[in-house]
Amino acid sequence: MKIERLLGLIPVSGGRRLLEIGCGSGGISHYFATHPDLDLEVDAVDVTDSRGVKDGYRFHQVMGTALPFADDTFDVVLSNHVIEHVGERAEQLHHLQEIHRVLRDDGSCYLAVPNRWMLVEPHYRLAFLSWLPVSMRSAYLRLFRKGEFYDCVPLAMAELETMLEASGFDYRNVCVEALGETLSIERPVGAGRLLRYVPRAVWERLRPAIPTLIYVLRKKRPSLAVPHR
Template sequence: MKIERLLDLKPSTTPLELLEIGCGAGGIAHYFATHPTLPCRVTAVDVNDNRRVSDGYTYHTVQGVELPFGEERFDAVISNHVIEHVGDETAQLRHLMEIRRVLKEGGVAYLAAPNRWMVTEPHYQLRFLSWLPRQWRSPYLRLRGKGKFYDCEPPQLHELENMLDMAGMAYRNLCIEGWRETFAIERPHHWSNHLLQQLPDALLRPLKPIIPTLIYRLERDAA
């Protein structure tokens, strides 16, 4: 799995304490809870219980972005396409601060979010939806017959990194690595995957602000 590879998770003498925020159908939580070589004790939370796979891990329904756990509880935290759903910038910052609070010193977190400047919005499959000013997005959604209210706030790269700084997180941008991993997993024999794997980072780095998915490896900032 891409998340496991990007975080470089390794087995230890004790099970890895892992939290998934916004588990959705439960696939990621189940994957880590039943991993054959990486022992994990998995906890998952969401605001609504929409799980299709529920065995192997502990689940809690939560309200808002606050997490019902003590400080420095988890070795690893996963927030996969969640932050755009939690609300405005204040709520998004609180989400990041909660990740930092429950993450152990020396622990790692995975954060992924759709980039505002993605061409096709992934939730509604509409081109340029998130490019529009906020007040125009819901009317455009209704005009195209895709829904009534656009409830997402996809961040731009610099906005997300500013919030990470404010939350006290040390971070590494993994957009290029994540892009390559996605193609390797989903299109292993396609020519586009072979091309992407061969292109040097120096050519891909200027594309970071417009890569469709923003991906980060996070740690508690020691400063």
């Protein structure tokens, strides 16, 4: 799976704990909980229980962005297309702060966020929806009879990275690497096959506009004070 490759997860002795925030149908939590090699103890949280796959992991229903776990509990945290649904900037920042709190010092987090500057918004399949000012987005939905209220807050790369800094993370943008993994795993056919031949340098230039922003996060290590001579 793309996520384990991007996080560089390999078997280790002693096992590890993994948390998925916003587990949805439960497929990802189940995948990692039943992984034949990784030896992961998995917890999953969501504000609603819409799981179709329930085996192998513990589920916790939550309210809001607070996580019901102690500090420094998890070796791996997954937040896969969740932050855009938690609320406005204050709630999004709290979501990141809670990940930082429950993540162990040597742990890692996979964070995937739809890019505000994507051409077609993935939840409602409308072009340029997230480009509009917030005050116009719901009206645009109603115009095309796609819904009454736009309840997502996608992020541009710069504003997301500002929040990651404020939350105490070191981060690595792996959008291009993730795209390569996706093309390798899914092996598209037809015109989609041409994407595999686009030079990496081109994808690097397009990084701020790639539809999904994907990051690997780690806690910032405290800097060592240099003693005065």
